[in-house]
Amino acid sequence: MRRTATATRAADGPGSGGVAVGCVALVCAVAAGIAGAEPESGYLVIDSQPPAASVETVTGHRGVTPLSVARRDLYPNRYPQQRADLYGKVVIRKPGCADVVRRVTLDDIHDGLHVRLECSTPIPAGSAAADGARPSEVVERVSERRLRQLKVLQELLDEGIISAQQEAGIRRRILERQ
Amino acid sequence: MAASPDRPRCIVLIGVLLLLPALWPTVGQAMPEFARKYSMSCAACHAAFPRLNQFGEYFRDNNMRLPNWRDTTLDTGDEQLALPPYPPLAVRAQAYAQARTGKSIDPISGETLDSSSDFQSPYLVKLLSSAPLSDHITYYFYGIFAEKGGNGETVIEDAWFRHDDLFGSGIGMQLGQFQISDLMFARETRLPFQDYMVYRMAGITYDRGVLFDRSVGRFDLGLGLVNGNGIEQNFDINSPGYRRPDKMFDNNSDKSVFGRIGTDLGPVNVGLFGLSGEQKNATGPAGTESGDRDTDKWIAGVDVSGDVNGKTYWYAQYLWNSWQDFLDDGKDYNWWGGFVGVDHILNERWVLSALYNLADADDLDNTDTIYEGIDINSLSLTASYYFMRNVKAVAEANIDFLGEDDQSGTYYTGHLDKEYYILLGFDAAF
Numbered sequence: 001m002r003r004t005a006t007a008t009r010a011a012d013g014p015g016s017g018g019v020a021v022g023c024v025a026l027v028c029a030v031a032a033g034i035a036g037a038e039p040e041s042g043y044l045v046i047d048s049q050p051p052a053a054s055v056e057t058v059t060g061h062r063g064v065t066p067l068s069v070a071r072r073d074l075y076p077n078r079y080p081q082q083r084a085d086l087y088g089k090v091v092i093r094k095p096g097c098a099d100v101v102r103r104v105t106l107d108d109i110h111d112g113l114h115v116r117l118e119c120s121t122p123i124p125a126g127s128a129a130a131d132g133a134r135p136s137e138v139v140e141r142v143s144e145r146r147l148r149q150l151k152v153l154q155e156l157l158d159e160g161i162i163s164a165q166q167e168a169g170i171r172r173r174i175l176e177r178q
Numbered sequence: 179m180a181a182s183p184d185r186p187r188c189i190v191l192i193g194v195l196l197l198l199p200a201l202w203p204t205v206g207q208a209m210p211e212f213a214r215k216y217s218m219s220c221a222a223c224h225a226a227f228p229r230l231n232q233f234g235e236y237f238r239d240n241n242m243r244l245p246n247w248r249d250t251t252l253d254t255g256d257e258q259l260a261l262p263p264y265p266p267l268a269v270r271a272q273a274y275a276q277a278r279t280g281k282s283i284d285p286i287s288g289e290t291l292d293s294s295s296d297f298q299s300p301y302l303v304k305l306l307s308s309a310p311l312s313d314h315i316t317y318y319f320y321g322i323f324a325e326k327g328g329n330g331e332t333v334i335e336d337a338w339f340r341h342d343d344l345f346g347s348g349i350g351m352q353l354g355q356f357q358i359s360d361l362m363f364a365r366e367t368r369l370p371f372q373d374y375m376v377y378r379m380a381g382i383t384y385d386r387g388v389l390f391d392r393s394v395g396r397f398d399l400g401l402g403l404v405n406g407n408g409i410e411q412n413f414d415i416n417s418p419g420y421r422r423p424d425k426m427f428d429n430n431s432d433k434s435v436f437g438r439i440g441t442d443l444g445p446v447n448v449g450l451f452g453l454s455g456e457q458k459n460a461t462g463p464a465g466t467e468s469g470d471r472d473t474d475k476w477i478a479g480v481d482v483s484g485d486v487n488g489k490t491y492w493y494a495q496y497l498w499n500s501w502q503d504f505l506d507d508g509k510d511y512n513w514w515g516g517f518v519g520v521d522h523i524l525n526e527r528w529v530l531s532a533l534y535n536l537a538d539a540d541d542l543d544n545t546d547t548i549y550e551g552i553d554i555n556s557l558s559l560t561a562s563y564y565f566m567r568n569v570k571a572v573a574e575a576n577i578d579f580l581g582e583d584d585q586s587g588t589y590y591t592g593h594l595d596k597e598y599y600i601l602l603g604f605d606a607a608f
Contacts, residue, residue: 042219042526075222077231077488077523087233088222105217 042071043162044104045112045149045170046090053094053117058086065092065115066152068161074104096120110173112149149174210568210607211268211308212237215250220567226529227568227607228367229521231488241342241350242318243310266309270320273299274371274572274603279596285464285548288590300324301603314341319354335384335409336366344390352389355409358382361389361400361438362451362481363493368533369521371574371601372558375535376497376515379552380477382453384409385434386427398440406434406455430472432456440481451479451497459504464589465547471507476500494518501542505549511541513552531560546587553593555580562605569606575599 046055047066055062059073074088090113092100097119104113150171157167213220220227223234230238237244251260275297282291302325308318319337324330338354357365359377368374377383387404405428413426434455440447454476461469476499483493496516504511515537522530539552560574576599583592 042221071219071221072526075219075231075233077225078485079232084236088218106213106219107217109219 042109043068043156043170044071044074044090044109045152046092046115047112047145047148047152048092048094048115048117050094050097050117050119053092053097053115056086056091056093057089058083066148068152068156071109092117094119112174114145146174211266211306212242215262215266215309216244216246224567225488225491226369226521226523226562226564227570229369229491229529230367241310241314241316241340242308243316247310260311262309266307268306268607270302270304270306270605270607272301272603272605274301274601275299276599276601278599279578280599281595283590283594285466285590288585298327299603301326314343316340316342348392350391352391353387355384355386356389357384358402358404358434358436358453361402361436362449362479362495363483368519369529369531369562370519370533370558370560371572371603372533372535372556372560372576374495374517374533375554376495376517376537379515379537380497380499381408381457381475382436382477387433396441399437400439401435401437403433403435404455406432406457429458430456432472434475436477446482446484449481451477451481453477457501457504459507460547460549461505464591465505465545465549471503473504474500474502475504476502489523491521492519505542505545505547509541511545511549513540513542514538515552515554527564529562529564531558531562533558533560544587546589546591548591550583550592553580554597556597568608569604572601572603572605574601576601 045066045068051065053065055065055067055069057069057073058079059076062069062073069090074090079087089101089103092102092115094117097117100115100117102108102113102115153162153167153170153174156162157164162170210220212218212223216222223230223237225231225234248260250262252263254261275295277295279294281293283289303323304320305323306318306320308316310316317339320335322333322335325333334355336354336356338352338356340350340352342350344351357377359365359374359382363374365374365377365383385404385406386409387402389400389402391398391400393399407427407429411427411429413429415422415424415426432455434453436451436453436455438449438451440449442448454474456472457475459469459471459473461467477497479495479497481493481495483491485491494516495518496514498514499512501511501513503509515535517533517535519531519533524530534557535554537552537554539550542549542552544550556579557577558574559577560572563571563573565571576597578596578598580593580596582596583594585592585594
């Protein structure tokens with residue numbers, strides 16, 4: 001640190017030339033970032049029992065289970081005011097079953113959202129309920145669920161919706177889950 | 179530190195640092211306090227931290243709570259008690275390295291400090307806290323440790339209670355310390371490092387007072403009263419006797435009155451702002467001292483803002499200022515300023531921002547006072563890279579379009595140097 005006795009405006013310092021070079025570097029960095037940008041990160045994996053239930057968020061109908069929903073479809077930066085009640089929530093519907101409305105938590109995003117619908121109509125043959133199990137026993141075997149989740153994951157990877165790195169992370173979590 | 183032949187290497191290093199974020203690993207989730215409390219992603223409220231999205235603005239306007247806030251409190255078995263289960267604290271920290279052309283010049287003696295490169299680390303460390311305390315009352319405060327190099331200092335800036343339905347009238351009331359300018363654009367949630375300069379120059383940042391707000395049809399109304407002397411003064415009350423415990427926070431009985439009326443016109447939010455208050459006149463060498471006269475101060479402004487599909491946010495502010503009798507008694511000093519900005523969210527990783535500040539000292543020009551320095555004409559370009567939702571790298575360049583002033587008169591005032599700068603650093607909240 002140096003205090004001089006005059007107010008001479010020194011010509012040293014970064015100056016406009018140095019700043020211009022910095023601006024160029026800034027632009028290069030941005031360009032590099034754009035070129036290497038990852039697709040939107042963060043998905044909520046949803047499955048239901050029975051499957052093929054429709055899923056709706058504040059941004060509208062997202063598809064049928066099993067599926068994954070982008071985080072920004074749960075938390076869009078802008079949304080119609082008349083749908084504000086659905087912000088951060090998912091509505092899962094299937095004819096003959098009671099609607100399920102769930103506010104999505106960080107745990108759901110981490111672990112996936114697994115919903116069992118309360119249905120009045122008979123569940124198709126082959127399902128656990130149709131095989132005579134009590135409702136509380138209508139729980140998909142963990143291995144089957146893992147298999148289906150991994151299949152969805154592979155589809156997301158194949159379609160380029162998630163990166164290989166993201167896929168590996170989610171796969172690891174699925175396999176480590178008890 | 180004086181400049182050296184190493185400068186080109188420094189610039190290369192800066193370039194490398196700028197490129198580093200593009201190589202950084204991906205994916206993560208943020209967990210600041212509201213995210214912890216409600217088990218939501220930071221993305222629920224922020225288009226890109228700290229910029230609020232539509233829901234973030236709703237959350238703020240809804241007394242910073244969700245309808246299920248009571249579920250997040252400790253079950254004490256006492257309906258009259260709503261304690262957070264743990265101290266609701268969060269931290270925001272910033273650290274930068276900067277190269278600049280500006281210097282520190284004593285306006286009276288001309289003594290100069292020149293640091294063309296500078297490590298501003300930490301730039302600040304903030305401790306924030308907020309929680310609902312009842313169905314209608316929320317508190318919020320933050321303290322800053324070592325702000326802008328002031329190590330050993332702790333400054334409390336925002337600190338208030340807010341009741342969102344005073345006597346069932348639908349009127350909200352906030353009592354405490356806050357920024358007057360928050361009625362327009364909150365400086366704390368801007369993306370650029372560069373400030374909204376006209377707010378600082380007009381003296382409408384932090385003050386102590388009360389703010390009432392209410393929505394009436396399509397209009398949002400805000401009306402406030404503040405002491406008008408900032409947040410640093412206090413005075414002994416000693417006329418009643420020796421060592422009385424209370425203090426005066428204001429230095430006079432007059433309060434500044436301000437208000438804003440805002441509405442949406444199609445996709446654009448428009449607001450009109452006005453303030454009437456008093457300030458001490460400026461006196462002494464270069465106008466650096468506060469005088470004894472209370473002088474009138476008027477401000478009128480208009481602000482507009484909007485966004486395009488929640489991807490591109492834009493905003494603009496104009497303020498006209500009249501400082502009556504501020505230097506010479508019997509003379510009015512009018513000046514104006516404003517800013518225009520845009521934030522574009524490229525994707526979940528990158529946000530680009532531009533902020534243009536323009537102000538004209540006008541009647542304060544050629545007064546040989548520090549207020550000549552109100553003149554500004556600069557463009558700040560910012561790239562923010564989000565490692566995580568709550569951790570980002572910031573790179574910013576400031577381009578100065580204003581010509582340099584030659585030193586004239588007795589004192590060293592005005593735009594004596596360009597204010598180019600390049601800044602790199604980190605900004606995190608957790």
